[in-house]
Amino acid sequence: MKKLDVLVLTDHTTHGKGESIYRLLQSMGENELCLSLFIVSRSNEENKAFFDDVTSNDVHGKYIDKNFCYTEHGDWYKGGIRKKVSEFDVIFLRVDRPVSDNQLLTLKSTFSAQIIVNDPVGIIETGSKKFLLQFKELCPEMALCKSIEDVEREADKYQVVLKPINGYGGEGLIRVSKDYIWFQENRETRASGRTRLIRQFENSEEMLAMRFLKNVTKGDKRVIVVGEKILGSTLRMPANDSWLCNLKQGGKASFSEVTEREKQIAETISPALQKNGVVIFGFDTLEDDYGERVLSEINTLNVGGLIQAQEFSGQPVVEQASNQIWQYIKEISKRNHV
Template identity: 35%
Template sequence: MGYRVLILIDHQSHNITNSVYQLANRFFLHPKIGEVFVASRSDVSNLAFFSKHSSLDLHAVKVDSGFSFDSTGQQFDHVSNRINLQEMDMVVLRLPHPLDEAFFHFISENFPPEKMINRPQGIIQTGNKLFLLKLQSWCPPIRWCTTFAEIIDFHQAYNLVLKPLRSYGGKGIVRIYDGVLEDTYGVKIPLSKAELFLTDLKRDGYLAMQYLENVHLGDKRIVVVNGKIVGAALRIPAAGSWVCNVSQGGHAEAAFADEREAMMADAIHKVVSPLGIGIFGMDTLVDDNGQRVLSEINTLSVGGFGPMEMQHQKPIPALVADELISFYEQNSK
């Protein structure tokens, strides 16, 4: 019998573009896989596992050929299949932000971390924006700023984007341009009056990064699995915007990684793979010299390859499943 795979999700955050359903189906069809189960954090019967950390038992949907996105979520209501975490061979984490470190510690204590993709401790390490400092040779100029004076000093050299260290989905990001602070909704404040607005200075500060004038050329998301690029998409901001966000008027289109980005992906893989990161998304922007530079990496609930499959007309979820299984076999011995 093949591997027993458990995918952990939160189905209430899903829409029809979520690629976990295609991934589950590719696992189901894979000759090395025996059974695939999907358990949701939003299933109240799983409260003891996800929230109370008092049980290793889960109610999970057993994937078959008809498993797909259901806008009603009813397939996760009153699930009859009861499984135990320790009966699984491989666990795939597809839980959304915010990152739940207490849960990650709980699951790591009760299941071999080397059999999880991505490994919880690796997600915690790479999920902090400061991790980019380990990759800064691929980034635009960056600096960790913990005081307003440090931000002012860095702004003497560059216009900036400030990112809270634990932010996600663009939350809390601001731009400092020619002495004016601007949030992602277009609200502007003179920098001289902005210190109180920068509330993360009271916590662990910001990762400050040079603002790149070529942002209009788009933010490219590249998905890398087991060191191999499986797909890419270009997110173009709305006219006049500096935010590459489809929900704020931008749009996405098919893209391909260039030679520099392929080298970048390989370099990042060599850093994160020993941390148990088998799949990551990396975002690149065009710098002032016309070359793509690293602006972000994502190792929690990496998706987007379902839409990429339609854009590229190639079986990307199948490639992802193949490479995740290969990564599991390489790391679980």
């Protein structure tokens, strides 16, 4: 099998000091199947046309070398050369939202000859909160809401957390009880917040209502899976007096062990994700009222947590992730006779 050229699409302005992409790509570059890694940032002005409509064949970036590392002002990304996307065998997506479903679909259709990790169509399918409805037995009670009346019906039974169908990073979460509505951390009475909640359905046709679990104070856990193999997990605790565990919302990460129940969750959902071309993903669990971990979220676009899982566990999580990604690429390449 020939060695492969890999194009990495990212946005360096969203990176932090602990971003896993730097160690991950260094590890991927050492694999025997890798001929080169060429990285392109959405925030470089030369790439605006490509990332805006994803139909341009030209991108501006740099080949990854031993000096590739995070810098506060993105100095490494300065300079670079122009290449054509069609020159590459593999496209590796490491971009955060906002990226529209239309952009993902255009990327898939325009560069159909390339292997794309994760598959853009698969990201759209599995990244939607609706995908969780296929696994109701693994999740807290939940229902798809299309109106304020749907929400009120669910909230009269038990407290719910409303999730935008295509939401990410804990943005836009709303908690509703019989008496109150919390817009993120801001609490209002249900009567005073009703108009604002109605507007949510004017901007978003549907939201997923999931039963609020009081044990959220014990943290939510991000479990990382690559190639159907669990590589590690990280427990994210909410800030004091908060019900939001996302790191972007002030949560703190710590070491955690994967439970037998979480292994069962991974075994159940992995085949459906793999079928959709998703090789690397993270899923989140919360503790229910009986002390059992239940599925609350699946992330398939730009999965974080590799570095934290490696540092907390002492295991070579990044190298294992790299090997699993290359194994997937190898299998697809053989199937496509690359």
